Amino acid sequence: MDDSIPSGLLKEWKIGDNKLKKFTSVEDVNDIDALVKKALAYKVNPLKDATLGINKRIGLLFLNPSLRTRLSTQIAARNLGMEAIVFNVDKEGWQLEFEDGVVMSGNTSEHIKDAGPVLGSYFDILCIRTFPQLVNREDDYSELFINAFVRYCGRPVISLESATLHPLQSLTDVTTITEILQAKPLGRKPKIVLTWAPHIKPLPQCVANSFSQWMNAWKGTGEFVIAHPENYQLAEQFTKGATITTNQDEALKDADFVYVKNWSTYEDYGKIYENDPAWMLSLDKLKTTNDARVMHCLPVRRNVELSDDVLDSSHSIVTQEAANRVWAAQAVISELLK
Amino acid sequence: MDDSIPSGLLKEWKIGDNKLKKFTSVEDVNDIDALVKKALAYKVNPLKDATLGINKRIGLLFLNPSLRTRLSTQIAARNLGMEAIVFNVDKEGWQLEFEDGVVMSGNTSEHIKDAGPVLGSYFDILCIRTFPQLVNREDDYSELFINAFVRYCGRPVISLESATLHPLQSLTDVTTITEILQAKPLGRKPKIVLTWAPHIKPLPQCVANSFSQWMNAWKGTGEFVIAHPENYQLAEQFTKGATITTNQDEALKDADFVYVKNWSTYEDYGKIYENDPAWMLSLDKLKTTNDARVMHCLPVRRNVELSDDVLDSSHSIVTQEAANRVWAAQAVISELLK
Amino acid sequence: MDDSIPSGLLKEWKIGDNKLKKFTSVEDVNDIDALVKKALAYKVNPLKDATLGINKRIGLLFLNPSLRTRLSTQIAARNLGMEAIVFNVDKEGWQLEFEDGVVMSGNTSEHIKDAGPVLGSYFDILCIRTFPQLVNREDDYSELFINAFVRYCGRPVISLESATLHPLQSLTDVTTITEILQAKPLGRKPKIVLTWAPHIKPLPQCVANSFSQWMNAWKGTGEFVIAHPENYQLAEQFTKGATITTNQDEALKDADFVYVKNWSTYEDYGKIYENDPAWMLSLDKLKTTNDARVMHCLPVRRNVELSDDVLDSSHSIVTQEAANRVWAAQAVISELLK
Numbered sequence A, B, C: 001m002d003d004s005i006p007s008g009l010l011k012e013w014k015i016g017d018n019k020l021k022k023f024t025s026v027e028d029v030n031d032i033d034a035l036v037k038k039a040l041a042y043k044v045n046p047l048k049d050a051t052l053g054i055n056k057r058i059g060l061l062f063l064n065p066s067l068r069t070r071l072s073t074q075i076a077a078r079n080l081g082m083e084a085i086v087f088n089v090d091k092e093g094w095q096l097e098f099e100d101g102v103v104m105s106g107n108t109s110e111h112i113k114d115a116g117p118v119l120g121s122y123f124d125i126l127c128i129r130t131f132p133q134l135v136n137r138e139d140d141y142s143e144l145f146i147n148a149f150v151r152y153c154g155r156p157v158i159s160l161e162s163a164t165l166h167p168l169q170s171l172t173d174v175t176t177i178t179e180i181l182q183a184k185p186l187g188r189k190p191k192i193v194l195t196w197a198p199h200i201k202p203l204p205q206c207v208a209n210s211f212s213q214w215m216n217a218w219k220g221t222g223e224f225v226i227a228h229p230e231n232y233q234l235a236e237q238f239t240k241g242a243t244i245t246t247n248q249d250e251a252l253k254d255a256d257f258v259y260v261k262n263w264s265t266y267e268d269y270g271k272i273y274e275n276d277p278a279w280m281l282s283l284d285k286l287k288t289t290n291d292a293r294v295m296h297c298l299p300v301r302r303n304v305e306l307s308d309d310v311l312d313s314s315h316s317i318v319t320q321e322a323a324n325r326v327w328a329a330q331a332v333i334s335e336l337l338k
Helices: A033-042 A068-079 A112-124 A139-140 A144-153 A167-183 A206-217 A247-250 A283-288 A318-323 A323-336 B034-042 B068-081 B112-122 B136-140 B144-153 B168-184 B206-216 B248-252 B281-287 B318-323 B327-336 C032-044 C068-079 C112-122 C136-142 C143-151 C169-185 C207-218 C248-252 C283-288 C318-323 C324-338
Strands: A056-064 A083-088 A123-131 A157-159 A194-195 A226-227 A243-245 A257-261 A291-296 B056-064 B083-088 B126-127 B157-159 B192-196 B224-227 B243-245 B257-259 B292-296 C058-060 C083-088 C125-129 C157-159 C192-196 C222-229 C241-247 C257-261 C292-296
Touching: A033 A167, A033 A257, A033 A323, A056 A068, A056 A243, A056 B224, A056 C068, A068 A083, A068 A167, A068 B056, A068 B083, A083 C068, A112 B112, A112 C068, A112 C318, A123 A144, A123 C032, A139 C222, A144 A157, A157 A323, A167 A257, A167 A291, A167 A318, A167 A323, A194 A206, A194 A247, A206 A226, A206 A257, A226 A247, A243 A247, A243 B056, A243 C143, A247 A283, A257 B281, A283 C143, A291 A318, A318 A323, A318 B112, A323 B281, A323 C157, B034 B327, B034 C207, B034 C257, B056 B068, B056 B112, B056 C318, B068 B083, B068 B327, B068 C058, B068 C083, B068 C112, B083 B206, B083 C083, B112 B144, B126 B144, B126 B327, B144 B157, B144 C058, B144 C248, B168 B206, B168 B257, B168 B292, B168 B318, B168 B327, B192 B248, B192 B292, B206 B224, B206 B257, B243 B281, B243 C248, B248 B281, B292 B318, B318 B327, B318 C324, C032 C169, C058 C068, C058 C112, C068 C083, C068 C169, C068 C324, C112 C143, C125 C324, C157 C257, C157 C324, C169 C207, C169 C292, C169 C324, C192 C248, C207 C222, C207 C257, C222 C248, C241 C248, C248 C283
Parallel strands: A056 A083, A056 A123, A123 A157, A194 A226, A194 A257, A226 A243, A257 A291, B056 B083, B056 B126, B126 B157, B192 B224, B192 B257, B224 B243, B257 B292, C058 C083, C058 C125, C125 C157, C192 C222, C192 C257, C222 C241, C257 C292
Antiparallel strands: none
16 A cells, blocks of 8 residues: 555555454453453443444454354444444355465455455454364464454454354353352352263364363363363363363362363364263263353253253353353453453 | 342343243234324334333344345334344354254254343344244144244244244234225225235245234224135134135125235145136236225235236235334334333 | 325335436446545545434345445445445345246246335335346346336435446545545546456456446546457447557556456356466566556455455555445445435
8 A cells, every 4th residue: 555645544454553452362361350350340231331332343254153152242342332243254245265375266255365454444343253174173273264364454353263262252151150159159269170072063172272271371260170081182272281081970079160062073183083972961960069050152952962951950051151241242342442 | 040149240031030021923912903003103203212222122033034024123123222133043043943852963053942041131122033844734833933932032022923923914914904994984894805826835824824813803804704725724713703715706896905815725734735827816806896905915926926917006005015014013112112 | 005195104105206316327426526525525534424314224235245345335324324234135035036027936036016115115225236147148238137126116226236337336446546646646647457357257247347437437537448358348338438458568558557357258248268367467567557556346366366466565455445435335325315
């Protein structure tokens, strides 16, 4: 772009403007508890910053389906006075290219290098959901898509779930645990267990990676245990610091919170090795816990991942957890608006 | 959910809160004429309650396509100051499960028992469109989907057309008939005819069921006649009270309003038995009517269901009828906001 | 419709009301430079007419995918205080019929004669995107779809790209050229070149037709040259007045602006004859230009239509061009609101 163009005339983003904040990982957060406190304050008073985002626009770009993330982020933005525009990139637009230097004679119609700056000129904050391909681990774990998006759009970016992480979900999870503990203090830090569950499809590791990352970073965590079958270990970069076991019963003992989630294999990438129904969390298994609260990011396959008798019991806080998505998103957007 | 959590902190819906109003059938309406009057008042002054829904949100969930219902309900909500969010469940989210107790190892990804309360936590009013499958009559006529939705979302629910009924359409129809009669009184109650029309696909019985139900419940109806070919009878629960005939000519005689609509068979469920083009309504057939107004819910297949010469004549009030969808929806939403 | 109905009760459109403005071609514009000036004024102050469209609604109907057009028009409408509602006709509704008098026993579910007036009753301004079929030239060039839409909806219509033209893009292009020249005057009218580029799919001629039409109509154009391979000539109705050549090098000489765009054949309609990669614009080819600015409507296939080294150089103004879509749309909507 020509620097001699009067800047007053230009609302476009220029390369070099990109000293902007983002929310794509726990590493983007300075103080988890401060953010949680903010989220819980919005829950008490959703409209307390109703003019903070006035005349500002947030773009929500989806390359994959979404229910909770989509709706809660829209609502959070509106609570802050922002205009929210949803765009289903894959269905309403066309397939984006993220590789550099490629001859675009295949299925992709537009490069993120071109789409990014344009979207940056249209919106004040951009959000994007880009699932992993689950084909090549190096590709997915390089976070090519969201990193290119952050690089080229030149605006604060919020991850609505990327190839390896789902930070809005994890902030919600910490917020929900905090809320529960504030209402009924334990007098000690909680034992929190992440347990693998069966599923019929190979799913991303995002939610499990991200929950592990946040549990390890959060100072409110007491013991954090990850339980999974043989060969289902997660990437060490996210789990480091956790106790890891293949014995679910042992993990559940005295647990205060049990997070249930399926993920596909990480080592021999994106596979389902076994799908032992014995790993489904049932009411019976909760007996050895400390009357544990059961969490899940939803959608959940009933009687595959979690039994009806757990989900329909007072152990389950999945609705409260999903409802809290709004306040977590609102806390993050309000931070980026500053 | 833990009852010890201070309720001020919880915006989620709890089971037991569900003493809420709904609009899924004429049976949910106390006074049809009062609702019609309200709709017509909004037509005169669309913005007279422009702040009634301020800071409230309505969610429009579609499991099936929609044009008029979608747009008119969005517009009606906005006229009342509400934030309206559309969500195409099938395209933007994933397939919902409605059966209780099922092992979810098939195509459905989320149970309404889990999605419902979450949606209830996001919205003040929820609307849903769920067409019948037209495979198993008992399943469709149990209204499993919308009933489960009402049960689990814990918010006032508006049907945007369910497996067997389309009440927003029928309220619009009664509103339109009332409007016409107010402008040009007959001096007597009108003869209203619902006549089957040919179509190339097996369609739901919803609009015909619903129109019958409302005509039979409305005190403004004079004679109400349903005309259809042999073997196309509708469910008696909706038609009881109507005169039913297989002689279209006889039905049309002296009619003041003719509602044209195709439906598939009810007895031997969801079939097209015959598709006699003689049942298409043409201008010629209207000669024996009392200069009848012709109605159709749209979309209409021209020259299959209704001839061009009727639709392009002054008999047709299909545009007026479709335009009135806004005011009917607005009347219903305003009732549920109270 | 019955004329005896008090007009105060009717918000529907009536045939005969249709003395309304539209924006479907340069022929709908009285003064290009005045419209450009308006667009650039909105760029300086996007919210200067923030209440002009208050309580008015704009409908954006898409029969085809869109990113920039969709988002920029939504944003432009919101900047003017309008409510914008997007409707993906093909995905959220059903297929429309545009042919007159047809027996609708095929794939189309609703005639524009019926959908148009209904949409007109819901919205104050309507926008529609309808790509050509690229099968039958006479059909596409008759602009059946958008003309029927204009005729039957009875509201001001904005083309979001039709079968043969893309006027919002062209207004943006003239606006961008004007902006560049105002910042760095040449002291003469610019030489502007439209050059064909290779692509892997047969694309519409819309952008090229429209740019040609606007260049020939605009009094700011100096020399306007169209360069394309043999057999890729455009329709004379749009190109008349331009210099046309099959020698790209000659065309580029001393060019101030180079517009790069693929289109399929017009004569032997909708084909790709050859796809000579030598026609891809590269940095090397720009050497003989007057340090030309390079334009493209996006999406662009990198290293097929345009090389990375051009798009990533200071020659490229494609981001500025795409960002300007907002202000061009805002200028047009504000004109139609008057």
